[in-house]
Structures are given as structure tokens and as C-alpha cells.
Amino acid sequence: MDMIEIDGSQGGGQLLRSALTLSLCTGIGFTIQDIRARRRRPGLMRQHLTAVNAAARVGSACTHGAELGATALRFEPGPVCAGEYQFATGSAGSATLVLQTVLPALWQADAPSRLRLEGGTHNPLAPSADFIADAYLPALAKMGVQASLQLQQHGFHPAGGGVMQVEVAPCAALQPRVFDARGALASMEAKVLMSGLPGDIGLRELQVLAEKLGVDPHPRHVHAVRPALGPGNVALVHVRHAEHVEVFSGHGERGVSAEQVGARLAGQVRQYLQGSGCVGEYLSDQLLLPMALAGAGAFTTRAISAHLASNARLIEKFLPVEFDWQPHDGGWRVTVSR
Structure with a gap:
């Protein structure tokens, strides 16, 4: 089997997850050393191990070193199998990142699949379930991917306990897509999720968002999550x-006022609106892999993040494509070609 060697010290968990996805999609195995070496707690944490085990199940893979704390891993993929799967992080580790690891392989399968994912659904360092459902999957749909997400239970850090149901249909061939113009602003809506915390916190966040962005501050946009498995607070803005x-999100945290949470989130949204790029920073990174699988595509974005650059270099190891980015209208235009 062809094997690719990866230096895990050059990135975090995303580097590992992208390698797993690419391995499943190409049938090329890999070894990775020094996993998350520059992080405060190096090696595989629970959510990373869940992604490894999920990829191994979906792709009938053999693994060596798949255990908590491991800093080296060998992954040898087999055939991808459609079916019904259940994956749980056993913590507040992100369930959405596990989903993104296996989803491309499953849309390449020859039959529909259904997944139940348990863990964190709204984590500060991962895409929220709202982002997946309302930004990521609609972007993929423009490339031909048919997938849907149903959020059954919210899961916040540190309690977790979230549940998502995802269905994905086979996609015979991804269609190249250019995301270069977002068009006229149609609407901007805010909502705040509250779990086990006083509702006035959410009202204060919403008021700041109303003052800075002009969204509707009506209290109906503050949603109490029940059952409350633990404390949690997320403010979301759909643009x-x-x-x-x-979809942009801001997370409440101990020692940070509701006003600060709202102001930070409003700043993210205004930065996007004031730029000319079509795709936001986080989605830009996540579109690289499906575009590479399609063999072509392009998008405009405000900035080239370190995540985007490292992800592009990794993809080029597995697939016969090249990424290029050039300054464009105050931001950047990213293209992929064979």
C-alpha cells in the first residue's frame, strides 16, 4: 500500500482529521509523527481518537497507535462502506469535527448512510451544528452533495451530551464551483442559546448585537435549551x-461579560461585511478538500489563515491538484486545479 509520511508538529487536530479524510477518499495510507506536538497537551485527545476510530470503521481500516495520548499513528484504509453508524466522543469533544472527517468518504460511497453523533455541538474551537447545517452543507449542495443534519440535543463544553442525526446520499461526481460573489445582503438574524444560565445574559448579548448590527432584539430570539445538561451560552448570527x-458564533465564558461576547461577535460579522470576499475564514478552509475532490474550483475570501495554507499543502500530498492564492480586491482569490 502507498503510504504518506506526515509531520504532525506542523499543525493540530485538523491536520490529522484532514489526513484521515483524504486517506479514506484516495485509498492511500499514512503515518503521522509528533501529533499535536506544539499543543499544551500533545497527542491524541478523546475527540481526535473518536475521529480516528470513526474513519477506521467507515473505511474498514487498520490502525496502529490509536489510543489516548498517542503521538504517532499509522492508518491503512480499506473499502469505504455505506451504512448506519453511531459515534460518541464520550465528552464535550466536537461531534461536528468527527462528522466532517467521515462525510466526504460517505458521499463517495455507493449507497446512502445515516449517522448518529454524540458529543459537543457548540464548542468554541469547532464549527457549530448551526454552521454545519446552514453554511457548510448548503455550500456542499451547490457542488452536488445531498446531506442533511438534524440537531436533537445541544451539547456545550464541558458537559457535552449533544446529539446530531445526519443523512448523506451518494454523490456520483462533485461539480466544480466558484464562490466569488455573495450577492446582495438579504437578511441578518441573531439568536442566543442559553443552557442552565440566567436568561438576562442572552438578552444583554442580543441587545449589543442589535445596537452594532441592527438585528432584531426581540426576546423570542433567546432560546432556553432543555434539558439543560450543563451550563452553556452561544450567540449566533446568520448572514x-x-x-x-x-454563520458566526460567540461563546460565553467565565469572566467575560455578555456585552463583551456580543461585541466580539459583532466585530466578526462587521469584518466580513466590510470585506469583499464571498467565503468566511472558517468555511474557506473547509471548502478546500471538496474542491480538490472535484478537481477544480475557486473562492474569494478576506484572509489566508495558517489552517488554510497547511491544509492545502496536505491535500496536495494525496491528490493530483495544486492550490494557488493571489491578492484580489482587498482580499484573496483561492483556486484549485489539476
């Missing part, structure tokens, strides 16, 4: 343009 949708 809908004629041709594109982005």
Missing part, C-alpha cells in the same frame, strides 16, 4: 446574501 450564507 444571508443572495448567493451565499455564513
